[in-house]
Amino acid sequence: MSALQEKLENTKETVFTAEFPSIDGAGMDKVVKNAERLAPWFDAVNATDNPAAHAHASNTSTAIAIKMHGLEPIMQIVCRDKNRLAIQADMMGAALHGIQNISLLTGDDVTAGDEPEARRVFDVDGPQAINIARILTTGKYLSGRKINPAPEFYISAVENSSAPPFDYRIQRALKKHQAGARYLQLQISYHPDRLEAFCTGVAKIAPALHLIPTIVLVKSAKPMDFMNEKVPGIDIPKDMINRVASASDQSAEAYQLTVDLAKHALTLPGVRGLHVTDFRHDDSLASFMHELGRKPRN
Amino acid sequence: MTCPKTLRNGPCGGVRENGNCEVKPEMQCVWLKAYDRTIFLPLPKVWKDHYNDLRPPVDMQLQGTSSWINLITKRDQQTPAGWSVQDGNH
Numbered sequence: 001m002s003a004l005q006e007k008l009e010n011t012k013e014t015v016f017t018a019e020f021p022s023i024d025g026a027g028m029d030k031v032v033k034n035a036e037r038l039a040p041w042f043d044a045v046n047a048t049d050n051p052a053a054h055a056h057a058s059n060t061s062t063a064i065a066i067k068m069h070g071l072e073p074i075m076q077i078v079c080r081d082k083n084r085l086a087i088q089a090d091m092m093g094a095a096l097h098g099i100q101n102i103s104l105l106t107g108d109d110v111t112a113g114d115e116p117e118a119r120r121v122f123d124v125d126g127p128q129a130i131n132i133a134r135i136l137t138t139g140k141y142l143s144g145r146k147i148n149p150a151p152e153f154y155i156s157a158v159e160n161s162s163a164p165p166f167d168y169r170i171q172r173a174l175k176k177h178q179a180g181a182r183y184l185q186l187q188i189s190y191h192p193d194r195l196e197a198f199c200t201g202v203a204k205i206a207p208a209l210h211l212i213p214t215i216v217l218v219k220s221a222k223p224m225d226f227m228n229e230k231v232p233g234i235d236i237p238k239d240m241i242n243r244v245a246s247a248s249d250q251s252a253e254a255y256q257l258t259v260d261l262a263k264h265a266l267t268l269p270g271v272r273g274l275h276v277t278d279f280r281h282d283d284s285l286a287s288f289m290h291e292l293g294r295k296p297r298n
Numbered sequence: 299m300t301c302p303k304t305l306r307n308g309p310c311g312g313v314r315e316n317g318n319c320e321v322k323p324e325m326q327c328v329w330l331k332a333y334d335r336t337i338f339l340p341l342p343k344v345w346k347d348h349y350n351d352l353r354p355p356v357d358m359q360l361q362g363t364s365s366w367i368n369l370i371t372k373r374d375q376q377t378p379a380g381w382s383v384q385d386g387n388h
Contacts, residue, residue: 084355106303106305106310106311108312108320109302109303109312109320109321111320111321112312112320120302120303122303122304122305123355123356123358124355125303125305125306125307125310126310127307127308127352128306128307128352128353128354128355131352131381134386134388135380135381135383135386136386137386137387137388138380138383138384138385138386140379140380140383141380142355142378142380142381143378143379143380144378144379144380145380150386150387152387153387153388154388155388158311159311160311160312160313163309163311163312163313163314163315164309164313164314164315164317164327164330165309165313165317165330165333165334168308168309168333171350172308172309174350175307175308175350175352178352179352180386180388182388187311232311232312232314232320233310233311233313233314233320235315
């Protein structure tokens, strides 16, 4: 059982996860630097799989590097770039290296990235990939071929609480739970009302499904504008962007907005923790975590 | 199926604020359109509930064959042997 699973399933403690930065040219030095920065605060970190349809060091290699440096990885597997054989190979590759936390996503389309001319795969979609991960844990490949012993996974997924059709998103969370997901990391939401309606609804129909909303630390209104314009499925209300843009100290205002959103999210039904994406890359992470009641680990 | 991402299990997380597709901004999300129809069309509930079923991966061997014949022969209901196994240690 992974430490993350132990904490989510057998305790009531709040869990904090983080996005591990993508690795390009800087090699293991960058892995070490980020692992040292994140390790005191986070229970596990996401090893992403070509996020926003941009190529980087692979999900499996990043997850292994994270594990080597003492942090627990949550290895994402995205359906955009791999067919069902490659997806199962990723899962068994994770198992080979003792990586148990795997997160299955449909993934942004290739048009969201810098190589829009690429072939999109989507041989399976997010809910199907979740079911395939669960099938592997029964000791079988999708084909029925035996795996002995069966790999152990702690399966999760991602859902967007704040994209249309809003009321259906609750049903979709249940679908992913029934397919095999034990917790959901939620897409960034700048709509506290939508997030609240989603979490309340999910807690009613899937009470065993743990929810981990995402919070993004930014320094100014500019990255908020970027996310609003460029990132599929993210909408940021104009008055929220203006609140930061019109402040005399944008950095302080953006920080306070994030704290407000985080504290609200932690009060919602079914919410067991937060996922933090840090675009500030400054010393505010420590004060942010302190404000949320998290003490650093040794 | 006109979803540009060929998804089979409902709308992805990329649906735009106006309900349009992530890939084709000028087109309404086909899964959102289907969802709206489950609400306003006077269909039996058992049909409407199919929207929430977990649909299996597409059998690519059937590409280019007649969907009517596959429907009648139930060839289109065949799934890989592992698809329907239950439980596991997840």
